[in-house]
Amino acid sequence: MSMASNAYLQARLSSLIRYCLEHELVRTATFYAERFYYIDPAHHDARHLLATAYLKSGQTHCALHLVNLQSDNTCPGCHELVAKCCSNLGRYAKAREAYEFARLYAPNAKGEL
Numbered sequence: 001m002s003m004a005s006n007a008y009l010q011a012r013l014s015s016l017i018r019y020c021l022e023h024e025l026v027r028t029a030t031f032y033a034e035r036f037y038y039i040d041p042a043h044h045d046a047r048h049l050l051a052t053a054y055l056k057s058g059q060t061h062c063a064l065h066l067v068n069l070q071s072d073n074t075c076p077g078c079h080e081l082v083a084k085c086c087s088n089l090g091r092y093a094k095a096r097e098a099y100e101f102a103r104l105y106a107p108n109a110k111g112e113l
Protein backbone atom coordinates (compact mmCIF):
# COMPACT_ATOMS: atom_id res chain seq x y z
CA MET A 1 0.00 0.00 0.00
CA SER A 2 1.36 3.42 -0.88
CA MET A 3 1.91 6.10 1.75
CA ALA A 4 -0.75 8.31 0.19
CA SER A 5 -3.54 5.75 0.21
CA ASN A 6 -2.46 4.69 3.69
CA ALA A 7 -2.81 8.26 4.94
CA TYR A 8 -6.17 8.50 3.20
CA LEU A 9 -7.35 5.28 4.84
CA GLN A 10 -6.13 6.45 8.24
CA ALA A 11 -8.00 9.75 7.90
CA ARG A 12 -11.18 7.95 6.80
CA LEU A 13 -10.99 5.42 9.62
CA SER A 14 -10.20 8.15 12.12
CA SER A 15 -13.27 10.23 11.23
CA LEU A 16 -15.51 7.16 11.02
CA ILE A 17 -14.46 6.02 14.49
CA ARG A 18 -14.91 9.53 15.92
CA TYR A 19 -18.40 9.64 14.42
CA CYS A 20 -19.30 6.28 15.97
CA LEU A 21 -17.94 7.31 19.37
CA GLU A 22 -19.85 10.59 19.28
CA HIS A 23 -23.06 8.72 18.52
CA GLU A 24 -22.44 6.00 21.10
CA LEU A 25 -22.05 3.32 18.43
CA VAL A 26 -19.46 1.72 20.65
CA ARG A 27 -19.35 -1.75 19.09
CA THR A 28 -18.91 -0.33 15.59
CA ALA A 29 -16.32 2.12 16.86
CA THR A 30 -14.42 -0.72 18.51
CA PHE A 31 -14.57 -2.81 15.34
CA TYR A 32 -13.03 -0.08 13.18
CA ALA A 33 -10.63 1.09 15.87
CA GLU A 34 -9.21 -2.43 16.16
CA ARG A 35 -8.64 -2.52 12.40
CA PHE A 36 -7.07 0.94 12.42
CA TYR A 37 -4.76 -0.12 15.24
CA TYR A 38 -3.89 -3.35 13.43
CA ILE A 39 -2.94 -1.39 10.27
CA ASP A 40 -0.74 1.05 12.18
CA PRO A 41 -0.14 0.38 15.89
CA ALA A 42 2.36 3.26 16.06
CA HIS A 43 -0.22 5.82 14.92
CA HIS A 44 -1.34 8.02 17.82
CA ASP A 45 -4.95 8.34 16.68
CA ALA A 46 -5.25 4.58 16.22
CA ARG A 47 -4.14 3.93 19.78
CA HIS A 48 -6.08 6.84 21.25
CA LEU A 49 -9.34 5.95 19.50
CA LEU A 50 -9.09 2.25 20.32
CA ALA A 51 -8.46 3.10 23.99
CA THR A 52 -11.51 5.39 23.95
CA ALA A 53 -13.65 2.63 22.41
CA TYR A 54 -12.39 0.06 24.91
CA LEU A 55 -13.05 2.39 27.83
CA LYS A 56 -16.59 3.07 26.59
CA SER A 57 -17.27 -0.63 26.17
CA GLY A 58 -16.08 -1.42 29.68
CA GLN A 59 -12.77 -3.02 28.67
CA THR A 60 -10.90 -0.81 31.09
CA HIS A 61 -7.71 -2.84 31.41
CA CYS A 62 -7.29 -3.03 27.63
CA ALA A 63 -7.87 0.71 27.34
CA LEU A 64 -5.36 1.49 30.07
CA HIS A 65 -2.76 -0.80 28.52
CA LEU A 66 -2.95 1.19 25.26
CA VAL A 67 -2.51 4.68 26.69
CA ASN A 68 -0.46 4.10 29.83
CA LEU A 69 2.90 4.83 28.19
CA GLN A 70 5.93 6.92 28.93
CA SER A 71 6.05 8.26 25.42
CA ASP A 72 6.07 11.43 23.36
CA ASN A 73 3.35 9.84 21.31
CA THR A 74 0.59 10.89 23.70
CA CYS A 75 -1.76 13.85 23.94
CA PRO A 76 -3.52 15.44 26.93
CA GLY A 77 -6.55 13.31 26.00
CA CYS A 78 -4.40 10.19 26.45
CA HIS A 79 -3.62 11.28 30.02
CA GLU A 80 -7.30 11.90 30.57
CA LEU A 81 -8.04 8.38 29.33
CA VAL A 82 -5.48 7.01 31.80
CA ALA A 83 -7.18 9.01 34.55
CA LYS A 84 -10.65 7.67 33.68
CA CYS A 85 -9.38 4.09 33.50
CA CYS A 86 -7.63 4.45 36.85
CA SER A 87 -10.75 5.90 38.49
CA ASN A 88 -12.79 2.99 37.12
CA LEU A 89 -10.25 0.60 38.59
CA GLY A 90 -10.19 2.39 41.95
CA ARG A 91 -6.61 3.61 41.50
CA TYR A 92 -7.42 7.12 42.63
CA ALA A 93 -3.91 8.37 43.34
CA LYS A 94 -2.78 7.39 39.84
CA ALA A 95 -5.97 8.91 38.40
CA ARG A 96 -5.25 12.25 40.09
CA GLU A 97 -1.70 12.18 38.79
CA ALA A 98 -2.92 11.52 35.23
CA TYR A 99 -5.46 14.36 35.47
CA GLU A 100 -2.60 16.62 36.56
CA PHE A 101 -0.61 15.60 33.48
CA ALA A 102 -3.63 16.21 31.26
CA ARG A 103 -3.99 19.72 32.68
CA LEU A 104 -0.28 20.44 32.49
CA TYR A 105 -0.03 19.52 28.84
CA ALA A 106 -3.28 21.10 27.76
CA PRO A 107 -3.11 24.83 28.51
CA ASN A 108 -5.45 25.39 25.56
CA ALA A 109 -7.48 22.21 25.93
CA LYS A 110 -10.15 21.74 23.31
CA GLY A 111 -11.66 18.68 24.90
CA GLU A 112 -11.31 15.06 23.93
CA LEU A 113 -9.94 13.87 20.67
Ligand SMILES: [Zn+2]
Residues within 6 Å of the ligand: 044, 048, 074, 075, 076, 077, 078, 079, 113
Ligand atom coordinates in the same frame (compact mmCIF):
# COMPACT_ATOMS: atom_id res chain seq x y z
ZN1 LIG B 1 -4.05 10.84 22.67
